[in-house]
Amino acid sequence: MPLLGVIYLNGHRLSEEKIWKILNFLGIYDGRRHFIFGDTRKFLTEDLVREEYVEYSQVPGSDPPHYEFLCGPRALMESNKKKVLEFLAKLFIRLGPLASEL
Numbered sequence: 001m002p003l004l005g006v007i008y009l010n011g012h013r014l015s016e017e018k019i020w021k022i023l024n025f026l027g028i029y030d031g032r033r034h035f036i037f038g039d040t041r042k043f044l045t046e047d048l049v050r051e052e053y054v055e056y057s058q059v060p061g062s063d064p065p066h067y068e069f070l071c072g073p074r075a076l077m078e079s080n081k082k083k084v085l086e087f088l089a090k091l092f093i094r095l096g097p098l099a100s101e102l
Contacts, residue, residue: 002026003044004053004075005088012076015059016067019044044069 007014037043048054052074059066
């Protein structure tokens with residue numbers, strides 16, 4: 001949910017670099033197995049894509065290739081701006097001053 005919320009609030013798209021920065025801040029790292037998600041890269045780029053929560057695509061014209069995540073149709077259908085904002089507000093209250101790092 002934090003990932004989808006941040007994508008949602010950034011115009012429904014966010015660069016892969018920013019996604020990993022946020023996930024690293026939350027203690028989730030590329031190439032390191034997560035106790036819930038397993039292979040995090042696979043979870044993001046395959047599993048969430050297959051479930052249509054996110055879309056993962058190359059930024060047109062980028063050389064070297066850069067990728068971005070977009071809100072998928074299922075995420076857009078199952079959420080609304082109010083729910084996302086309420087969730088993120090609770091998260092940022094808990095994070096306190098650390099929230100500015102995101």
